[in-house]
Amino acid sequence: MLRLKKPEWTILVGLLFLSLIPCVGGVIRLIELHGGPEIMPHxxxxxxxxxxxxxxxxxxxxxxxxxILQFLPTLRNAYPVWHRRSGRILIVLGLLSAVSGLWMTHFYEFPKELQGPLLYWGRIFVGIGMIVSIALGLSAVLKKKISEHKKWMLRAYALGQGAGTQVFIALPWILTVGEPAGLTRDILMTLAWVINLFAVQLAIRRSRIADHPANRRLHQKTLVS
Ligand code: HEM
Structure with a gap:
């Protein structure tokens, strides 16, 4: 039986939790758009x-x-063929997410209180950042530069997961201050991507330290081992 290590469980549960609200909201919206009951906000x-x-x-x-499964070293090492196959599918899915996100950012008609210039440019940066990161991650693995591949795929994923972090920033704000709008909303949304990028750079930095031969044991415990 395949056993995940404790830090891998933390990654798995943490990222599932982060994905929960945007993904459940998205599934409900898809059901709605296919004739289901109207549950999501108009x-x-x-x-x-x-x-x-x-x-x-x-x-x-x-x-x-x-x-999430791509970032679990135990699974990756046990099923390398599966990692490669699902990686190819994830590249397409990530690109679909980013390109459609960019399209909506630019062409949807947002009232100013839902998307001001800060959020507009934040989304453009994130969408392009995701596409570039995925492309660099793919190019690195084709050149067998595995460490570079991991870093770029982590960055792409962290940018995408901004949707999850946004929920955890907005929720306490809504509960204490009320529904954010205008510049406040733009700042809170943008902050989520800044936090994710900071977190992922920190993880990459820690893995660089772990890559040092003197720190092999720590290396096993890191996200990008
Ligand atoms: C990969 C993780 C992502 C998830 C899970 C996610 C999820 C969602 C969900 C659930 C909606 C709500 C649609 C609705 O109101 O029915 C949405 C809308 C949207 N997303 Fe994403 N998204 C992600 C990434 C991105 C990225 C990277 C961008 C920017 C490039 C983006 C830009 C947008 C825009 C512009 C909308 C429309 C918002 C509106 O009409 O109010 N998303 N997304």
Missing amino acids: NPRVRSTPTPVVIHLIGSIPYCVIG
């Missing part, structure tokens, strides 16, 4: 032009959930 952009959001959710939901 979104006129999604109602009038549903195709990009359907593509977005079909890409984003499995990217977030299946993507």
Whole structure:
């Protein structure tokens, strides 16, 4: 029986928890758009032009959930063929998520209180950042530069997971201050990507230290071992 190490359980449960609300919300929206009951808050952009959001959710939901398994060294080492195959699918899913996200950012007509210039440019940066990171991650693995591959795929995933972090930033704000709007909302949303990028750079830095031969034991415990 395959046994995950304790830090891997932390990664698995933590990232599943982070993905939970955006992914469940996305599944409910997909059901709604296919004639199901209206449960999600009304979104006129999604109602009038549903195709990009359907593509977005079909890409984003499995990217977030299946993507987690790629970062578990025990699974990766035990099933390298599966890692490669699901990696190829995840590249397509990640690109679908980012490109459709960019499309919606630019072409959906947002009222100013839902997307000001800060959030607009934040989303453009994140969408392009995800595409570039996935491309560099793919190029690195084709050149057998495995350590570079891991770093870029981690960055791409962290940018995508901004959706999850946004929930955990917005929720306490809504409960204590009320529904954020305008610049406050833009700042809170953008902050999520900043936090994710900071966290992933920290993980990469720690793994670099772990890569040092003197720190092999620590290496086994890190996310990008
Ligand atoms: C990969 C993880 C992601 C997940 C799980 C996710 C999830 C979602 C969900 C659930 C919605 C709600 C749609 C609705 O109201 O029905 C949404 C909308 C949207 N997402 Fe994402 N998303 C992700 C990544 C991204 C990225 C990287 C961008 C930016 C490039 C982006 C930009 C957008 C935009 C612009 C909307 C439309 C918002 C609106 O109309 O109010 N998303 N996403």
